[in-house]
Amino acid sequence: MPSKVSSSSKDGNSPKISEATVSRLPAYYRALSQLADAAQVRVSSEELAALTGVSSAMLRKDLSHLGSYGTRGVGYEVEFLRYQISREMGLNNDWSVVIVGVGNLGRALAHYGGFGSRGFRVVALVDADQTLIGTKVKCGAEGKTVELLVHALSDLEDVIKETNARLGVVATPAESAQVVSDRLVKAGIRSILNFAPVHLSVPEGVDVRKVDLASELQILAFHEQRKAV
């Protein structure tokens, strides 16, 4: 897994769903959404597993941690199961996202339309580049396009407070990532998605997930190298 949650264990009373399971729930959700779009009513563990690339046994065990939402001899109701996963994952809530670093990647993320359909909304863009600050960037894809102003890094705390952002995306160069992360945390952000290829140190209670594209290619290269000549 090219990325891991770092800190935070957090358990109050919830039955504790394993990290491995959590990391697969989004794929199930996505597949169920697809089936729902195709107006399919029911799905078996076998079918859903094939769609998501896991074994049917693993799928069933994963789902069993959420509750007993299937019917033996029949399968799962697509819409019902989809709803249960979305509820468990908090996708009903509206998640506000602030993106710091509006370069190649930050802009691509802002333009992307696929987040909105899943409860995520980019509400603020922040950069340190004077030539970018004050410019407008189109956010979201067809239909729901919004123009967002690029804010100055110095306004980070205010922007977060005003927009109530709870998720932070770091898309700055590696050198600035730790500083940006520190400021995000200080401003109250406790969930960070980091694209900079550095490890971010954050206090207990803050989650960081790292997406490292270069690492992914390197891992592929490693295996490629080992394949028969």
Next chain:
Amino acid sequence: MPSKVSSSSKDGNSPKISEATVSRLPAYYRALSQLADAAQVRVSSEELAALTGVSSAMLRKDLSHLGSYGTRGVGYEVEFLRYQISREMGLNNDWSVVIVGVGNLGRALAHYGGFGSRGFRVVALVDADQTLIGTKVKCGAEGKTVELLVHALSDLEDVIKETNARLGVVATPAESAQVVSDRLVKAGIRSILNFAPVHLSVPEGVDVRKVDLASELQILAFHEQRKAV
């Protein structure tokens, strides 16, 4: 972990490095490069572990799978260890990458300069959009900028043959991803990095790593939701 290798186990005679270890090697490599840039000669497992966010014991065990490259009581030589990792991972070779889908994300990847410094070179861009085909896209960042022509999807096989590309990146919409993947495989590609939020079915021997940005946000949201109110 936002991504996993799907198929391929592959073992000829190599001592078999665990998948978990392989997934961490790029981070070690990156940190060592940083230290080398800062002209640091030696590093302890403790220090390197802190830089990469793992425990020192895990780091040592990971490295021990490559060989015994440290010196007890002293630590590791930065340059030497870096070289050993790069050799093990095949980063000395030059890896040619073809990107299919030159939209928001594909373009951001093409523009990105960080790949070149690690043995990866984007050698071809392919898209299905008639208005894009034939246009030129700047590839790589400052210094080593190259303009690449966007090729037609119908030329995919030829382009791969001519450029000798061995790594394929799928950055098309989800609907097209499986078709594109099939064609990449048929053209001889056996390592694919997939950004489309769908599971790709590939034959035995082909590796797919999936990077699903929306999933990452969802996983963060899941944990965020569980944090104290």
Next chain:
DNA sequence: ACACATTTGTGCAAAAAAGCACAAATCCTC
């Protein structure tokens, strides 16, 4: 109402990964 075909949910076993602790190796000082 009963036998039979399906498909889930789950206890248990196996495998993989992470963590611990310490002996072995090296360096430094005197």
Next chain:
DNA sequence: GAGGATTTGTGCTTTTTTGCACAAATGTGT
């Protein structure tokens, strides 16, 4: 060159994750 301070490499333990197999539950057909 002996003793003490470090720091690696690794056997062993614990935890996490995956896989297997089957009983329990449901639907169907007669």
